[in-house]
Amino acid sequence: MDEIVQEFLVESHENLDQLDRDLVALEREPGSRDLLGSIFRTIHTIKGTSGFLAFGKLESVTHVGENLLARLRDGKMSMTPRTTDVLLAMVDTVRDLLSAIEQQGNEGDADVSAVVEQITALLEGNEPALEVVPAAVVDAAAVEPVEAVTVEPVVPEPVAEVPAPVAVPVVEAVPDATTPVAEHPEEPTTRRSVADSSIRVDVDLLDTLMQLVGELVLTRNQIVRQAGDQRDVELSRSAQRLNLIASELQEGVMKTRMQPIDNLWAKLPRVVRDLGAHCGKQVTLSMVGKETELDRSLLEAVKDPLTHLVRNAVDHGLETPEVRAAAGKPAEGVLTLRAYHEGGQVVVEVSDDGAGIDADRIAAKALDRGLRTAGQLAQMTPTDVLQLIFLPGFSTAAAVTNVSGRGVGMDVVKTNIEGIGGTIEVESVVGRGTTCRLRIPLTLAIVPALTVECAGDRYAIPQLSLLELVALDADRAAHAVEDVNGASVYRLRGSLLPLVRLTDVLGVESDRSDGHVLIAVLQAEGKRFGLVIDRVLSTEEIVVKPLGSQLKAIGTYSGATILGDGRVALILDVQALARRVLNMDALDQEDDAGEDSRAAGGENLRLLVAGLGEGRKVAIPLSSVTRLENFDRSALERVGNREVVQYRGGILPVVRLNNYYGVMSDRDGEELVVVIYTVGDRSVALVVDEIVDIVDEVTEFHDEVTDHGVLGSTLVRDRIVEVLDVRAAIMSADPTFYTDHEMPELLEAM
């Protein structure tokens, strides 16, 4: 049955109940204008909708009923027992017609003319002596299979005050009427009526329920924790059961807030049609997975980004029919919306079969706008390059159109999606089309999170942005956390992970003094970084509570939650945190493209840039740098004419790079900055003035600028840096260093 008819039935059933109450009340106080007005409105509503839905009989009955009620209401007629009878008869008829519609999908073959006549007679002032047998008329007809009869709608006389769509033909009802009614004789008793199987619930009530469930989840967490502490089998069994029930209840209540994404999509065909017409493009919109459900609040939040993506696809993605024809594609472009559940998330895709996005063009633009350097771009995969369209300040539209080029770019879409804990990515094949994929959490209200401690306070980190946890005991932490000129880094599986201390971000004092380091590896804005915290407490489902306006403005917290012990904990906004503390350029690239490409072709190198004094900087291939150390000047010893240093039970030759290059060191402290450089199982200590930077890229060497001990030069952040000829430098200190080991990697790389 049509959704609209369903809704009409539900609404009408409710109205009829009201009507019955009103009519009974009316008998007691016959003159009440209020009651008459209420009855009139109810009948009027049913009449209007039934006319619209082409239920001719219903309309004709309610129409005359409405006329009668209008007269009564306006005092032109007064209530008599006879009037009440007739009105009740009318209501019964309406009710019967409605149940016929519900069961058969049409009005059946009931005869309504008797009721209509009675009312008309009343209206005209002559009261027929006919006894009213209201319900029986319809009942008999509805149950007995009767041969198809052509329904002659009683066309209501046009009334000026009611602009009901009278002209809607009732012809559709005719073929339906031929359906043998006998086919479902039991149905009326077995099937729950529409009105009984669904109820309308106030959204506020649902929100309150959700909140209560949230409380329950918290209490559960509390009890489960306490039960875990005690060795009471019974208690832990009950706790487990509670755990299960609470989870199910939570799921159930969450479901009540779910709405199909179709509620959102329903508006899009119009948007696409209008926009297509405006841009001179022919577009077919296909929607897959309309019934995919999403939390109400999220649905609302996704609305604008999704509309933007759809507009974008029509405006920029799809080509005009001429261009499409020239490319051998059908003139009509296809825009596909697809929604499905995947791994606790809802995925929404917006795909077009248009021209696609050329990664090279994006790269050129990013370079042009200064968003990325050539080196960075060269290191990125085409897929990564495409994601650059989400950067602020990026717009691919060659010309600003009034359709999507209104200053609201893809970066806003991304920000909005990330604001609700979602992600967005784009993929495209030139000439074949583009797909934007949104991943949205099912609900915002309850999220899994890691609770951590920092300076005695507890904070929650949403699991969504958490990649892994790294715990270092004091011994390991002492040398595993390294320093790039003041910026802490940790070598996570070979690549440097920038570290951010939560205490520094929040401006509080850590209460951890035992030297242990706990790192939560987080991902935000497509980058990784490590958040150093004091302690990891647990993972639990937390209920997100909104923060007051003055706290939202801080931009570090996305909300608050109540922990198992009733205390409040702040939820860290990882995205905002990343933006706040990290110089986005310097961030660790999420993918390991650097290593991969080096393995494949050796085009890219990560370089450690070191200062030597007199403003001279050299770059050292990072792949062979194992550690950065600070040595006391007195740690250096002389063996013959060479300097050495004891290091982890071995003796390392020392190369003072400033001497090697013949520049004066600017450093005069007692500490030496040393780069431990390792090839095979042998290492050398390179003494530099300072560590300046680690850069992720080297694409081309300019060999023209060669000098003693320099392999070439490269552009690092628009400055020329010499690349150290490590081999030559080391040979100068220890001629035997390479006797057993070549430097395959460096040689290849060069």
Next chain:
Amino acid sequence: MSARLVTFTLDGRLYGVDVNAVQEVLRGQPQTRIPLAPDTVSGLINLRGQVMSAVELRARLGLPDRQVDQEPMLVVVRVAGETIALLVDTIGAVMDVDDDQFELPPDTLAGPAREFLFGAYKLDNQLLLALDVDRAAAA
């Protein structure tokens, strides 16, 4: 015209807020501090499952800090759709005051307090300072 105010004290002075804005009054609750938050927001409070900010009225009005051993009381108010707890020293009675007792703040009143006070009701033995709760509780 008269007004009904919930009264409380801060640093020995008597203040009042419109009774309609007050949801409830209660004893101090454990607070969660909020690093980076403005000084006037002293923390977050869990009131029967609802998380609300606690606004330190002393800081708001430029008064000296409360003594450490003095437990604050909370006046929970609803302002612009948000529920906020105001930290005060002690809670007084609910008082009915008359408009003819009212006078605007003196011209010599400066500082943050001026912004947050409607004026004063002249009681027999002291002044009751009427707090503009919308402003005082807002950011």
